Every structure is written in structure tokens, then in C-alpha cells.
Amino acid sequence: MERYDDTQIxxxxxxxxxxxxxxxxxxKQYSEPLYWKIRRIVLVHEDANDILQNVFxxxxxxxxxxxxxxxxxxxxxxxxxxxxxxxxxxxxxxRSNLLGSDDDSLxxxxxxxEYFDGxxxxxxLQEAVSKLPEVQRAVFTMRYxxxxxxxxxxxILKTSEGALKASYHIAANKIADFFRSQD
Amino acid sequence: xxxxxxILAKLKKYRNPFLVxxxxxxxxxxxxxxxxxxxxxxxxxxxxxxxxxxxxxxISVAACFLLILGGAGIFFHSxxxxxxxxxxSASSKAIKLSSRDKYIEQATDYxxxxxQDIYACLYDE
Numbered sequence: 001m002e003r004y005d006d007t008q009i010x011x012x013x014x015x016x017x018x019x020x021x022x023x024x025x026x027x028k029q030y031s032e033p034l035y036w037k038i039r040r041i042v043l044v045h046e047d048a049n050d051i052l053q054n055v056f057x058x059x060x061x062x063x064x065x066x067x068x069x070x071x072x073x074x075x076x077x078x079x080x081x082x083x084x085x086x087x088x089x090x091x092x093x094x095r096s097n098l099l100g101s102d103d104d105s106l107x108x109x110x111x112x113x114e115y116f117d118g119x120x121x122x123x124x125l126q127e128a129v130s131k132l133p134e135v136q137r138a139v140f141t142m143r144y145x146x147x148x149x150x151x152x153x154x155x156i157l158k159t160s161e162g163a164l165k166a167s168y169h170i171a172a173n174k175i176a177d178f179f180r181s182q183d
Numbered sequence: 184x185x186x187x188x189x190i191l192a193k194l195k196k197y198r199n200p201f202l203v204x205x206x207x208x209x210x211x212x213x214x215x216x217x218x219x220x221x222x223x224x225x226x227x228x229x230x231x232x233x234x235x236x237x238x239x240x241x242i243s244v245a246a247c248f249l250l251i252l253g254g255a256g257i258f259f260h261s262x263x264x265x266x267x268x269x270x271x272s273a274s275s276k277a278i279k280l281s282s283r284d285k286y287i288e289q290a291t292d293y294x295x296x297x298x299q300d301i302y303a304c305l306y307d308e
Contacts, residue, residue, distance in 0.1 A: 020219070023219070024212075024216055027211075027212045027215050027216060031208050031211055031212055031215075032208050035203070035208070035211075036201075039201050040201070043201075045201070045202075045203060045204070049211075052211070053215070056215050060219065114202075115201060115202040115203060115204070116200060116201060116202065117200050117202050118198075118200025118201075119200075122198070122200040126200070
């Protein structure tokens with residue numbers, strides 16, 4: 001099966017006749033990387049699935065407005081990260097199904113989640129990440145799991161590289177403090 | 184700083200502890216494409232029209248509420264004004280009552296009219 005690169009997809013997006021095909025390529029190629037970006041921020045599969053659907057609806061609705069001033073992947077990641085941050089903000093007080101239906105800790109809930117395959121230390125890391133403010137959470141996960149460059153992150157989040165570096169270091173310190181408090 | 188790095192390094196960096204259901208990504212792509220409208224503008228119209236009708240409903244409810252409030256306000260204002268005035272004479276009260284009764288009678292007559300009566304009435308006029 002033919003695989004189109006971003007330049008070809010952008011070219012196809014410009015023509016209304018090939019726009020749907022271009023969108024199909026975007027869904028095929030970017031569902032997985034977008035999903036993992038979202039999942040590491042929201043932690044729960046069901047939430048990540050809902051957000052991913054919303055992300056593609058937004059992309060479809062605004063696809064005709066896409067200008068190739070930024071990279072296709074940067075635009076897609078920006079939509080996904082912003083949706084995830086909005087979700088975390090909205091659910092801060094009324095936490096999602098898994099995160100706060102009763103008094104159990106997030107670690108216990110993750111360990112019982114059929115879609116979590118980590119050990120207790122990894123569950124503790126997720127709990128520490130969940131305690132970070134939304135943007136720090138996004139910065140930390142992008143840097144820690146994807147090893148994303150600050151320059152790329154800067155384009156996605158429209159924030160200076162210096163601010164992002166500071167944000168990551170603050171997040172890492174908070175996580176280290178969290179682990180020390182567990183000892 | 185070094186201590187923090189060690190703690191994070193211990194956490195099996197880059198390991199992804201999350202799982203997804205079997206064939207999730209294949210099924211997801213199919214589902215998204217199957218539910219896509221024929222034209223991207225369709226989707227925008229549906230969403231916008233839904234938002235528009237919702238906004239219209241909210242505005243209508245708010246307008247009705249304001250109308251009721253305003254009506255009640257005017258009614259209470261006028262009744263309090265009339266109460267504060269000097270007592271009306273018996274004759275003026277009687278005229279008011281009789282005109283109100285007349286109005287009620289007329290309204291009842293209109294309400295009891297059937298279609299043929301209305302046509303006849305209009306024809307007469």
C-alpha cells in the first residue's frame with residue numbers, strides 16, 4: 001500500500017477532491033503517535049480514546065484552513081496536546097472515571113487497570129505526573145517518554161525554549177521529591 | 184540535580200507501561216473514516232446548526248422569562264400605584280367593573296365561537 005509523506009499529504013489537502021484521502025492518510029499515520037501523547041497525559045485509555053476522536057473531528061473541521069507555515073505533525077500534535085491539557089483542566093475537580101471514583105490511590109487503580117502493564121514504581125511515577133500542573137505534565141511527558149527536542153516542543157506549545165527547559169526541571173524536581181516522600 | 188536524574192533514570196526510561204485493546208488503532212482509523220461526512224463542510228454545518236438551535240432555544244427561554252418578569256413588574260407597579268391613590272368613587276368603580284365584565288364577556292363569546300361564526304362575523308364586518 002502506498003504511503004504518502006507529509007509534503008504529499010499537504011499537497012493533497014490543498015485540493016478539495018483529494019482532501020478526504022489526505023485526511024485518511026493523516027488518521028492512518030498519526031492515530032498512534034497522537035494517542036500516546038494524549039494517553040501519557042490523561043493516563044486512562046477511555047479518556048484518551050475520547051480525546052483522540054475529538055482531535056480528529058477538530059482536524060477535519062479545520063483541515064481546509066491548514067497552512068503549511070508549520071509542519072503537519074506540529075499542527076496535529078498541537079491540537080492533541082491542547083485537547084489533553086483542556087481535558088485535564090476540566091477534570092481537575094471532578095476527576096475521571098479511574099482517577100477519582102473513590103478514595104483509592106491512583107497507584108491501586110492503575111495496578112487494577114487492564115490496560116496498565118507497569119509495576120508499582122511505574123504506577124507511582126504516573127501518580128507523581130498526575131500531580132503536576134497541566135502544562136508541566138505535557139512538557140514532562142513529551143521530554144521524558146518521547147525525548148522530544150525543546151525546539152520542537154516550543155513550536156507545538158508556542159512557548160520559549162527557556163521556559164520549557166525550566167518547566168521540565170521543575171517537573172523533574174517535583175517528581176523526585178514525590179519519590180523521596182514515599183521512602 | 185544529579186540525585187533527581189538518578190531517580191528518573193531508575194524508572195526504566197522510555198518504557199511505556201500503557202496498553203491498548205487488541206487492534207485498537209486499525210479499528211479506530213476505520214471507525215473515524217466510516218463516521219466521516221461526505222464533505223467536511225457537512226460536519227461544520229451540523230455542529231453549527233446544532234449550536235445555533237441550542238442558542239436560539241436559550242435566547243427564547245430567556246426572552247420569555249424576561250417578558251414574564253417585566254409583565255409581573257408592570258402589574259405590581261400599576262396595582263401598587265392604584266392602591267396608593269385616593270379611594271375611587273363608587274361610580275367610577277362600577278364603570279370599571281362593568282367595562283371589565285364586558286371585556287370578559289366578549290372574550291368568552293369569541294372563545295365559544297366556532298369557525299362558521301367567525302366567518303359570519305368577519306363577513307359582517
